[in-house]
Amino acid sequence: MPEVRTEFHWRVMKAFDDAIDAMNYEMVIYPLFSGRRLERLHNDTTLLRDSDGAVFCTMNMEFLLKRRIDFGKNIVLLESQSEDFDCVYLDNFLGGKYAAQLLLDNGVKEFFTVTFEESNNVLATENFEKRLLGFSKTLEAAGYRFGKDHAVYTSFFFDTAHERIADILLNYERPGIFALADNFALEVLQTASAVKKTPGKDFFLVGYDNQSWTERAGLTTIQQPMEEMGRKAAELIINRIEEPVGYIQPVKFLPYVVRRKTA
Secondary structure, three states, X not given: OOOOOOHHHHHHHHHHHHHHHHOOOOOOOOOOOOHHHHHHHHHOOHHHHOOOOEEEEOOOHHHHHHOOOOOOOOEEEEOOOOOOOEXXXXXXXXXXXXXXXXXXXXXXXXXXEEEOOOOOHXXXXXXXXXXXXXXXXHHHHOOOOOOHHHEEEOOOXXXXXXXXXXXXXXXXXXXXXXXXXXXXXXXXXXXXXXOOOOEOOOEEEEEEEOXXXXXXXXXXXXXXXXXHHHHHHHXXXXXXXXXXOOOOOEEEEOOEEEXXXXX
8 A cells, every 4th residue: 555645545444444353364565665565575585485465555556567566366455446356445536526516506606626646646646636537527517627737736745736726715716626535625624714714605616525623623624434344345355365266346335425524
């Protein structure tokens, strides 16, 4: 898995670990957040060889396979879609559609996103792209054009978009903002507080994940069923270990709207 960037990862992993622990298996986390760690797996496959199976969380499996590392046959992908491996994934296109519809329902005329551009090929999945596609397609169907100039880029670890967000809040009338992760929505809320703008009144905001703090903040968000996804990944990997030649099982989860005061 990558570095634990958000609450999503530790909640999914906690649910996964609880499930496999109940079946007398143990989890070992190997974070692939650098090329050097990937190279170690390539040069020394002891960890993989001594494992019963491998679950890849939020990772670009196509890129990893090109590195010709033998990950074994018992593989499950978590938060990735594949026709070649058992996988657990969310319908992110639908989540993006929900976000757009929420903002449209609030009478928004100017739309923005706060997102993140992945520079590490190992971690470059299509999840954010699908959220954005669902969002933009829904706006287009409603007669609005979403341009790339309305996409604000920030970071998971550093609040880097305060100035751009402040510009939007101060210069557009009741804009609608889709933060493609709750972490980014928090940056919007902090900026709004600094410039004295009220969510749900001066602007509208939709996040993504439904992290534990969002209820207290009144953030409208798109929920991922994190614990259910973790438990399903555990079920799939145990089934794959016990029946290695079984059919490929893709499992799609659906997001749902948690509506609060920001939209």
